Amino acid sequence: MDKEIRIKVPRYKQIALDIASRIANGEFKEGAKIFGRSSLAGEYNVSPETIRRAIILLEDMEVVQATLGSGVVITSKRNAHKYMESNQNKESISSLRSDVLDLLAKKKAIETEIMEIIDKIIDYSERLKNTNPMNPVEIPISDDSHLIGKTISESKFWQNTGATIIGIRRGKDLILSPGPYMEMEKNDKILAVGDAAIIERAKDFMKTL
Incomplete structure (x- = not known):
């Protein structure tokens, strides 16, 4: 401080x-x-x-x-x-x-x-991710992800995966409740909530070219 x-x-x-x-x-x-x-x-x-x-x-x-x-x-x-x-x-x-x-x-x-x-919460959710769909999961954006340079709105993240983005970790900063015009960058980590199947879809979607 x-x-x-x-x-x-x-x-x-x-x-x-x-x-x-x-x-x-x-x-x-x-x-x-x-x-x-x-x-x-x-x-x-x-x-x-x-x-x-x-x-x-x-x-x-x-x-x-x-x-x-x-x-x-x-x-x-x-x-x-x-x-x-x-x-x-x-x-x-x-x-x-x-x-x-x-x-x-x-x-x-x-x-x-x-x-x-x-x-x-992330630490607990990794251990209990199958018990509560509202536990946030941190998913890194890969270097070749098609999401890099797109806004959340442009990516249609929720429409394609069913997962809700509640935050983005960027370096040492944590951006909570990012708006639809928040642009995703290389090395970002997305905090998303959803059940196990939804999270898996989100991970696959983030890798898709």
């Missing part, structure tokens, strides 16, 4: 967003100074360099202005709101992307489980 992928927001971006939130909600007022980088580093329990990078982000958005020796001054509550909205949209996209990756991983896990169950 593919490894689950999570998008982690860097710490300095988290701090920049938190400071913007504090400005937006009025904790820090426009024109006021907030603590220097060393004090903020202590408050957020990070290095001064991390705080410096967070302040640079806010300066770029004209939320604050940092002056050497004078600390950090709040310049725009409005821009703090804009910065928050911009990052919330990015977080939403990241969250949706993560959800899609989660679903794809689950889909792949379900497909793998289905293939394992089908393999078990």
Whole structure:
């Protein structure tokens, strides 16, 4: 299964967003100074360099202005709101992307489980094929089969054999319930159901030139 992928927001971006939130909600007022980088580093329990990078982000958005020796001054509550909205949209996209990756991983896990169950059914059916006509049997398409290149509809498989195709194994993939326009290829293996006589007709039909 593919490894689950999570998008982690860097710490300095988290701090920049938190400071913007504090400005937006009025904790820090426009024109006021907030603590220097060393004090903020202590408050957020990070290095001064991390705080410096967070302040640079806010300066770029004209939320604050940092002056050497004078600390950090709040310049725009409005821009703090804009910065928050911009990052919330990015977080939403990241969250949706993560959800899609989660679903794809689950889909792949379900497909793998289905293939394992089908393999078990085939194994049982080989041992019990004369007791239940609904057990699927896996029949390989020979290299010289007339079915290669034909769709299921064109082959008139059911009309000629009475067997129903419930799947096609192609390499490592298992295609369940293939439609009438599914084209059969060399090295495919057909999963068919029917009684013993029907399955034998299917095997003969697949070899017929």
